[in-house]
Amino acid sequence: MPDFFEILGTTRSMRRLKPDPVPDELIKTILEAGISAANGGNTQTWRFLVIKDPAIKKAVQVWYKKAFDEVVGPRYASSPVPPGVTAESFGKQHGAVEYLTEHFHEAPVWIVACLMDGPNPNRATGASIYPAVQNMLLATRALGLGSTLTTRHLLHAKESEAALGLPEGVHSYAILPIGYPMGKFGPVGRGNLSDFVYLDKWNQPYPAVSGA
Numbered sequence: 001m002p003d004f005f006e007i008l009g010t011t012r013s014m015r016r017l018k019p020d021p022v023p024d025e026l027i028k029t030i031l032e033a034g035i036s037a038a039n040g041g042n043t044q045t046w047r048f049l050v051i052k053d054p055a056i057k058k059a060v061q062v063w064y065k066k067a068f069d070e071v072v073g074p075r076y077a078s079s080p081v082p083p084g085v086t087a088e089s090f091g092k093q094h095g096a097v098e099y100l101t102e103h104f105h106e107a108p109v110w111i112v113a114c115l116m117d118g119p120n121p122n123r124a125t126g127a128s129i130y131p132a133v134q135n136m137l138l139a140t141r142a143l144g145l146g147s148t149l150t151t152r153h154l155l156h157a158k159e160s161e162a163a164l165g166l167p168e169g170v171h172s173y174a175i176l177p178i179g180y181p182m183g184k185f186g187p188v189g190r191g192n193l194s195d196f197v198y199l200d201k202w203n204q205p206y207p208a209v210s211g212a
């Protein structure tokens with residue numbers, strides 16, 4: 001197994017997945033990594049819906065694709081290249097995003113990360129589920145499986161959550177499509193640390209990371 005920091009630096013979106021089944025034992029390990037994360041007040045209001053049923057995945061993919069066709073696709077096409085990424089790799093990312101859109105439902109397993117978040121979720125609410133989501137992504141990578149943090153179904157949240165069969169008072173915060181990757185893991189591209197970090201005052205460089 002790769003070293004922990006290598007896992008951190010290579011946990012990127014793996015959007016091209018093989019349809020081969022993933023053993024339940026591995027899904028269990030990923031879920032255990034998920035619930036190792038912290039959550040507000042240790043209240044464990046999270047729930048994780050494992051989906052293998054092709055009909056349910058397809059019913060959600062329809063909304064995921066609609067959101068791509070109407071919003072995300074056009075936005076990608078007109079977006080500038082982000083920091084830390086070349087025009088070429090941004091183009092490749094766009095292609096991979098489109099691929100996942102078409103094949104979302106073919107990932108053998110999904111984990112839908114949910115919260116029993118009550119009637120008035122606020123900005124802090126997601127902080128009780130996204131640490132678990134990131135833990136699961138790291139565990140997935142460590143096991144040699146691929147995934148991507150996806151939230152696009154939330155552009156049609158009501159319809160997608162109806163297709164997922166979520167009861168009242170429960171909301172989904174991410175869908176992780178999981179499978180064996182077709183490609184290889186590589187380093188993430190984020191740009192220079194010094195572009196994002198300040199010391200004591202907004203915009204004041206932190207010398208410890210200058211040039212990093």
Ligand SMILES: Cc1cc2nc3c(=O)[nH]c(=O)nc-3n(C[C@H](O)[C@H](O)[C@H](O)COP(=O)(O)O)c2cc1C
Nearest residue numbers: 011012013015097100148149150151152153188189
């Ligand atoms: C909040 C959030 C939502 C995201 N939603 C989607 C999504 O719906 N579909 C998708 O293909 N990727 C999604 N991503 C993945 C990002 O596009 C991806 O992490 C980013 O482009 C960096 O690429 P990398 O993960 O390969 O390093 C999401 C990531 C985050 C953090």
